[in-house]
Amino acid sequence: MFINRHLTKNFGYFKKLGLKGPKPVIIFGNLLDLLFVSKPDLEVKRMKQFGAIYGIFEGSRPIIQVGDPEIIKQILVEDFRMFNTKVRIANVGHPIVDRMLVAVRGKQWRRMRAAIQPAFTTARTRRHYPLVRQCVDQQLVSVLEGYAREGRPCELKRTFGCFSLSVINRSAFGIATDPYSQPRHPFVRTAWPLIVLPVWKLLALQVLSGRLLKAFGLRSIFNEKTIDNICDNLKGVLKAREHLVANSIDFLGVFMRSKLGPNEPEPNDDIEGENCLEMKAKTFDNNMSDNKKLTEEEILAQGFFIYFTAFDQISNVLSFCVYELALNPDAQHRLYEEIAAAVDADGEIGYDELCRLPLLDAVISETQRLHGGPVKYRRIPGREFPLGQTGIVVPKGQPIEILVYAIHHSEEYFPNACQFIPDRFLPENRRNIKPYTFMPFSAGPRVCVGMAFALMELKLALVHVLRRFRFAVHKDTKVPPIVKTHPVMKAPKTMYLSVEARD
């Protein structure tokens, strides 16, 4: 009786605030719903049912859910200094996961972001362009040629996963890998187990106390053993390169230089550039912190996060994008025509021209709207926070989640929201999209630091793949696609398509 009262004591919390929400159950709160519906679908369903602001329970912990664009602007931009992010899903900490840029807050975040940002300037992204181009040919086009020649269906997540892994190993750590033929390479075999998260583990992380989790060796949504293996690999690279960091263009080289001292300004490091990728890279004042040094553990944490996110998110977007194009042959044909008209006689395209392909940009945006990465962004106010004009004052420390996936699927902002309609993102229509209803890379000062790099990689891969191959639905293609159980992201499980060479 006493235990029951203790475990349900918070359940009247949202009623007092005047907020609706799904009925919680003892111990699990609203987590059990995830056993029956995928996280993305659950978010869409709940926002339809309870409106743009409501409350849920993770175990007995209340979390406010926000899908109102004005309030989102307030949280992500206007009052961003008042908010901490915290991606920690578990009731326990992890020395590496808690030091990732995406997880830190306050002064620590400012210092670390200032140290990391120089790796992602436009000038650097341009220098990575030829490396990514090479990976497209060696890791993607050649593999797809094999599928087309043999008439076998292509599994997209694996194909694009091998490609995105080869790119990030090269661009982040200066390591050339061939994930298809070297599955046992230390920088290849560690990627796949990292993203496997069984439902029991997800529930345990959120329901068990920190003490119990430590006792069972559970500390993160990532596979703990694999985090150790990746960090051991990275330590090896750091050691081998101790005296060789001066000229390397890879991300690790920049992070290592920041360990030695403040980052020197780089020639042509125009954060505020003119073209579209550059505009998207424009975030905030790079010189906001004088002390830009990173500790070795912080370098490892950034290396780990970038390895994971660039491998997983890029391959997810590419898989969903090609999947949607196979389901929508008209859009695929129009995009092919746009690409064919833009490439030169050798089939090549420069960085600036790549940015000027409106349909390509629109297809990526629409894919991200329909299937985009993180389902919600979590923020925690460092002091009391008035929630827009609602009259609700959120107490200090009360987590708030921004319902990005649910907004992307709202009929109010995106008519026929479940359909793939790239034209809504064409330049002439884009102005109809209400600010803060489309945020696949988040928004405000904590916008994804790798956004320009990610867009360059996505576009370059799509141009050369779609120029050479036609994708179509196969008998093994599942519609709608089967997605993984994941607490943070929407990710495809397996996705088969047939692929045919164009010439």
Ligand code: HEM
């Ligand atoms: C399609 C690919 C990608 C998507 C959709 C994406 C999306 C995001 C989102 C939504 C956030 C903010 C999360 C939050 O505030 O809770 C974020 C942060 C971040 N992303 Fe990305 N990302 C992508 C690729 C990349 C790549 C390729 C890199 C690096 C190579 C990268 C590095 C980062 C970092 C370091 C942060 C933390 C920023 C901060 O907190 O200041 N991302 N990303």
